[in-house]
Amino acid sequence: MSTDPVSRYRRFSRAVTSEVGALDHSFLGRGRPLGTARVLNAIGHGRCEVAAIRDYLRLDSGLLSRLLRSLEAEGLITTAPDPQDARARIATLTEAGAAEFRAYEEISDQRATEALARHPRPEALLAAMDLVASALGRDRITFDEVDPRSEAARYCLGEYYAELARRFDTGFDVSLSRDPEATDMIAPRGSFLLAMSDGLPIGCVGLKGQGGPLAEIKRLWIAPSARGLGLSRRLMSEIEARARALRITTLRLDTNSALPEAVALYRNSGWREIDRFNDDPYPDHFFEKNL
Amino acid sequence: MSTDPVSRYRRFSRAVTSEVGALDHSFLGRGRPLGTARVLNAIGHGRCEVAAIRDYLRLDSGLLSRLLRSLEAEGLITTAPDPQDARARIATLTEAGAAEFRAYEEISDQRATEALARHPRPEALLAAMDLVASALGRDRITFDEVDPRSEAARYCLGEYYAELARRFDTGFDVSLSRDPEATDMIAPRGSFLLAMSDGLPIGCVGLKGQGGPLAEIKRLWIAPSARGLGLSRRLMSEIEARARALRITTLRLDTNSALPEAVALYRNSGWREIDRFNDDPYPDHFFEKNL
DNA sequence: GTGATTACCTGACTTATGTCAGCCATCATG
DNA sequence: CATGATGGCTGACATAAGTCAGGTAATCAC
Numbered sequence: 001m002s003t004d005p006v007s008r009y010r011r012f013s014r015a016v017t018s019e020v021g022a023l024d025h026s027f028l029g030r031g032r033p034l035g036t037a038r039v040l041n042a043i044g045h046g047r048c049e050v051a052a053i054r055d056y057l058r059l060d061s062g063l064l065s066r067l068l069r070s071l072e073a074e075g076l077i078t079t080a081p082d083p084q085d086a087r088a089r090i091a092t093l094t095e096a097g098a099a100e101f102r103a104y105e106e107i108s109d110q111r112a113t114e115a116l117a118r119h120p121r122p123e124a125l126l127a128a129m130d131l132v133a134s135a136l137g138r139d140r141i142t143f144d145e146v147d148p149r150s151e152a153a154r155y156c157l158g159e160y161y162a163e164l165a166r167r168f169d170t171g172f173d174v175s176l177s178r179d180p181e182a183t184d185m186i187a188p189r190g191s192f193l194l195a196m197s198d199g200l201p202i203g204c205v206g207l208k209g210q211g212g213p214l215a216e217i218k219r220l221w222i223a224p225s226a227r228g229l230g231l232s233r234r235l236m237s238e239i240e241a242r243a244r245a246l247r248i249t250t251l252r253l254d255t256n257s258a259l260p261e262a263v264a265l266y267r268n269s270g271w272r273e274i275d276r277f278n279d280d281p282y283p284d285h286f287f288e289k290n291l
Numbered sequence: 292m293s294t295d296p297v298s299r300y301r302r303f304s305r306a307v308t309s310e311v312g313a314l315d316h317s318f319l320g321r322g323r324p325l326g327t328a329r330v331l332n333a334i335g336h337g338r339c340e341v342a343a344i345r346d347y348l349r350l351d352s353g354l355l356s357r358l359l360r361s362l363e364a365e366g367l368i369t370t371a372p373d374p375q376d377a378r379a380r381i382a383t384l385t386e387a388g389a390a391e392f393r394a395y396e397e398i399s400d401q402r403a404t405e406a407l408a409r410h411p412r413p414e415a416l417l418a419a420m421d422l423v424a425s426a427l428g429r430d431r432i433t434f435d436e437v438d439p440r441s442e443a444a445r446y447c448l449g450e451y452y453a454e455l456a457r458r459f460d461t462g463f464d465v466s467l468s469r470d471p472e473a474t475d476m477i478a479p480r481g482s483f484l485l486a487m488s489d490g491l492p493i494g495c496v497g498l499k500g501q502g503g504p505l506a507e508i509k510r511l512w513i514a515p516s517a518r519g520l521g522l523s524r525r526l527m528s529e530i531e532a533r534a535r536a537l538r539i540t541t542l543r544l545d546t547n548s549a550l551p552e553a554v555a556l557y558r559n560s561g562w563r564e565i566d567r568f569n570d571d572p573y574p575d576h577f578f579e580k581n582l
Numbered sequence: 583g584t585g586a587t588t589a590c591c592t593g594a595c596t597t598a599t600g601t602c603a604g605c606c607a608t609c610a611t612g
Numbered sequence: 613c614a615t616g617a618t619g620g621c622t623g624a625c626a627t628a629a630g631t632c633a634g635g636t637a638a639t640c641a642c
Contacts, residue, residue: 121519
């Protein structure tokens with residue numbers, strides 16, 4: 001029967017194949033072959049170096065060269081030698097090219113909007129899509145150091161606070177907690193890392209320092225769609241590396257027994273439990289680790 | 292930022308595009324163009340009539356004709372006029388064609404197995420994939436009348452019982468419940484319907500009759516991945532239509548307040564609550580509906 | 583500087599894909 | 613059995629996509 005894992009995976013594959021095919025087909029509507037349209041889109045999305053485009057679209061050097069030439073003939077792009085390395089070339093959209101790129105973007109947005117509108121439960125569908133996308137794109141997750149006041153960081157923190165509010169019996173009010181000053185989580189005092197998966201922030205962690213050898217780990221959060229991928233462990237080891245680079249020798253953190261995954265993670269990754277070191281109302285577990 | 296619904300949909304779309312592309316690419320490994328391979332696969336999956344293949348793959352009549360000819364030349368298929376209508380033609384795999392088809396199947400299975408093995412939480416990934424596939428394939432859901440002892444029906448019933456066991460405080464033991472005789476759920480006494488989505492059973496409902504004008508609705512179940520699509524309502528109206536066709540005039544059912552979605556569904560789709568009509572230990576709500 | 587390497591381009595192909603008009607055999611209808 | 617419709621095939625094209633062997637200019641290693 002078709003309820004075994006492989007059949008289910010293949011059913012998924014069939015379902016999305018027809019979606020993907022339909023999107024490709026609607027791209028044809030602008031009177032340009034698909035390959036050319038894809039190159040235009042790659043450039044629009046900021047892949048300007050010819051080598052980067054070739055790599056991304058897995059195109060033969062000769063073929064890409066011709067596609068670029070045809071876009072150039074249409075007046076949609078211009079190419080110029082890379083000032084760093086005059087052998088390489090950089091493609092940029094012209095005015096007309098940017099307009100054409102926006103038109104393709106519009107098609108994609110339109111299709112997405114329609115697909116979501118057809119579904120009575122878009123939030124559930126999107127949660128499932130996030131999970132699938134995070135799983136399939138697992139190897140391309142990057143860790144970016146950002147300002148904790150940036151939009152993406154604030155998004156993660158908002159999701160984190162909302163989750164604490166759901167999971168703590170008492171709810172969670174960030175103003176009652178010792179909210180770290182943002183500047184304590186920026187180099188050289190500290191750090192703030194985002195886990196990014198193809199543009200979507202799916203996790204974060206903060207390192208709050210005071211300039212001395214002692215610092216605190218704060219705000220470890222993984223998006224529900226990215227749980228089970230071993231991401232928290234990777235985020236923690238990444239932030240520990242940043243701490244070492246900042247000459248921090250001792251890390252502390254506090255957490256709550258309502259977050260058993262977190263407690264378990266710290267217990268089996270080299271942290272030892274210590275006495276309460278602050279009077280924050282929420283935490284009930286305290287850990288320390290020497291680097 | 293990229294956390295709005297459209298961006299999330301498009302991120303998903305990008306993620307699966309590269310998966311789909313990779314599968315297509317691996318099909319090329321058998322030294323046959325993709326179009327030809329697709330035709331072979333369509334035939335292998337039971338689409339024998341030339342018109343059906345053309346329709347499914349959205350191919351031009353002339354192009355398909357040529358692809359069929361090239362498969363014929365390779366000795367992978369034979370074509371013969373349809374005995375019903377000698378204008379139409381039927382394609383069938385030869386021995387070699389069947390072997391080649393299996394090789395393509397093997398590639399797909401292999402890729403699915405590898406993708407699942409890469410993931411530390413395949414069950415969660417598959418649940419999300421089921422949800423997405425059911426949502427995208429929503430318009431192609433069919434309702435099939437089957438024997439309740441068939442493999443697909445038994446799968447649904449098993450899932451149904453397991454869910455009851457999880458949701459009832461007391462657990463659920465099917466042997467304590469008045470399990471309908473399978474023959475009571477087969478025409479002409481009753482009926483058993485499966486909701487099928489591209490080969491996967493995603494819901495069921497039974498009509499248990501005794502030959503008279505009174506019958507009972509049993510075993511309404513929707514797979515978690517297909518909830519929120521309005522499927523239970525469609526299954527119910529479908530089974531009511533079958534009941535009418537069997538000259539049944541009054542329907543009854545029992546359910547449990549641990550299944551509030553079900554209770555709500557019955558309340559707002561024409562059922563009225565009645566007194567207990569059996570001594571089954573599990574139900575605590577009883578409904579009736581005149582057809 | 584010399585020679586090797588790199589990044590891209592061009593020309594000359596091949597193959598794949600798609601389109602269209604016209605053909606023939608068959609079928610439905612009266 | 614004449615008529616028109618249908619289903620598939622063929623020939624003649626056109627375009628898209630992919631491959632490969634040079635070629636040129638810039639860069640790198642020494």
